[in-house]
Amino acid sequence: MVKKHISRIYTGLIFFFLYAPIFILILFSFNEKKNLTKISGFTLKWYFELFKDRQIMQAIYYTFIIAIIASIIATIIGTLAAIGLHNRKKSKRKTALLTINKIPMMSPDIVTAIALMSFFIYINQKFSFFELGFGTLLIAHITFNIPYVILSVMPKLKQMPLNTVEAAMDLGASQFYAFRKVVLPEIFPGIITGLLIAFTMSIDDFVISFFTTGHGISNISILVFSSARVGINPKINALSTLLFITVMFLLILINKRTKKV
Amino acid sequence: MKKSVLLFCILLFFIMVGCGEKKEELYVYNWGEYIDTEVLSQFEEENDCVVIYQTYNTNEDMYLKLKKSGEKYDVIFPSDYMIEKMVNEDMLHEIDIEKLENYKHVNSAFKNFDFDQNNKFGIPYMWGTIGILYNSEVVDEDIGSWDMLWNEKYKDRILMFDSVRDTFACALKKLGYSLNTENESEIEEAKQLLIEQRDLVKGYVVDQVKTMMPNGDADIAAIWSGEAILLMEANPKLKFFVPESGSNIWFDNMSIPKTSENVELAQKFIDFMCKPEIALKNAEYIGYATANSSAQELLSDEIKNNPLYYPNQKIIDKCEVFKDLGETIKLYDKAWVEVKVSK
């Protein structure tokens, strides 16, 4: 009996630890004054200020657009790659490619970041191409997203019954048709998982974006980093609250979908 | 099918929202919290353009960004020694003073610097000193001296600059040396002093001082005069002084990097910033001393006559301006890392 209570209290404490900072952020987004120590009054004004702040709105815009485009492109490249790699026979080449795929995932963010930044700047100096900006930011995001897609799709490919594709082709289907009607439906959950993970990674990224962006393009993480060094900004708290609600909403949605399946 | 069409439309919408009509763009790169952003909107309206505003924390950050990343900026705000350095490396456009209608409002005392004769490369924006801000309710010793930053009594309640030259300036000045010294043993002494100070320092910060001092997270801070002013206005218990033995006086200027793709618009912007009403707005918002004498006149008496806000000649005479140190800066950089690692 005691054990049960202890474990319940323990779990409760851990979740309290995980959520307390988030709730404090949310609480103070409604505070009248910028002050941390007192609650001076309830207000929604920081939310309005948030929407009026051009820098913040731009950061939100870029965060989402980069995440959407990068995750879609990464999913396309990654899915095709997973299938192609899966179809290869075991060879040194295959192992090499799989290892290269893991590099962005295993490298510390900062190493990936400086490698890409140095590459872009170097090429820019020599060939005037890859100027730091939206393009380079997008490329960087796609680069670190692809491994997650491949690693989400490949297990599904492995689970696929071995000879379905051949069976389909024996029955007269073209390679492409077999792919569309047989392979794709089987691996679809993996593709969606990969897409979602890629999307999440992009939304949350800071280090790689920090080094590979330019032309004034910021995302939410970069903005919070610069703001946090100045001090506390209630507009950031307001942003956190909105993000939190969005995240909860999305996760509940996903949960409902997986329940249906 | 329907779902993917919907998704596609949402995507298209986003992309379209992103691409507005193409207006002229001005890339302004400035210190954090160093402008009244309303001023930017005003400029945009008057000139039918878009200002892309970015910020940096130290001169070194800005210099590297410009040099290494190949990013194009039109207007930057380098400090004295950084202008010297950038001129030596041919990174700045000469400014055509003739084209600046409002140049006449700039304080004539600042129209000819050692590091930039006749404001060829930079138009003065703000100026100030380095001093010490303290909580008068808690601190009662060493008032007026650099020693306050080394006072054991205030252990773990002291803030220093996260900027190599500014923090070294404090140590060098305490030792009575020039803050531009290239003498290795003097730099070494300053480094030792800073290492000794480590246990007393709560943190090396730049902007965080503005929340930490009022919140009571620290009681003493090495600080730039302008920030001290804003903080004192909001918190009467905070007081500021420029140490008797001398300190640093600095000037931030508006310059046009050679990589600018829109020199004309950049010049217009600088001219706009020299308008008395605009300079006044900026000065009031950020609290620093403006280099624009017409704007200075428009300030309230208590501000313009306060030697803390507008240092008088006595204080100015005791202060040194930073000079570009060329290769010697490497000595400082190395020493700085050693200080940070020493704990």
Add this chain to the structure above:
Amino acid sequence: MFGKILDKPFIFWSVLFTLIPLCLIVFFCFTTSPFGLDQVDYSFSLENLQKVFEPMYMKIMLKSFQLALIATVICLLLGYPLAYKIANTSMKWQQVMVMLVVVPMWMNFLLRTYAWLLILGTNGYFNMFLDFIGLPKIEILFTDAAVVLGMVYNFLPFMVLPIFTVLRKMDNKLVDAARDLGATDSVIFRRIIFPLSIPGIVSGVSMVFMPAASTFVISSLLGGGQYMLIGNLIEEQFMRIGDWHFGSALSIILMVFILISMIIMNKYDSDEGSSGLW
């Protein structure tokens, strides 16, 4: 033909944006150029690598690994019991609890770290609470403790999830059989559950230790400019000092560490490539 082109885009992309940049960093690591940044005058040199091994910089490495290790151990100590508890709850609650663990991960990492600035200040919530219960205030912000706390907070879910995944897959019949044979709970844990959960622990450790050791955000925001960890040092080299060669050397050393840990981990990892998050 359709089959043949499938992985070409990926190969092209990886070579261009993963391999070549890495090669560039290796190149910078083994060369120097005169101070002045404009130069295209690269000469071979080992001095960058030698510099990494200087006492001052080794101190930084050690500190980074030390703090990361402490954070990893704390994550393990806190996370294992939680993973165990979740694995042993009913299916209905399990999903909810996993979701609860995952939600903070989806919240922006910067925002979560920023939140601690509010809590740990001298007059922040934690001290207010201490004050309320009559204890003296403590200065945590800008100390080792704050940085470790930040690491634990950010990486705890990454420790919990892999361990939970492994524990969940574990065959309960083994536990039942052991019980039938008379084993006590602690023996069951020590001889059955714990050994079987080791792959999960290894996975968790790998997802916490290296990211913690190479962070620069946590040490920057919560360390108050005092924290020179490897990540901060690399960032400074590239962003403020401009010595790309030395920065690259540091990065290569980090990569070597990762390689070593990957090899060690491969011994425990029979599974080819689960993505670990879901």
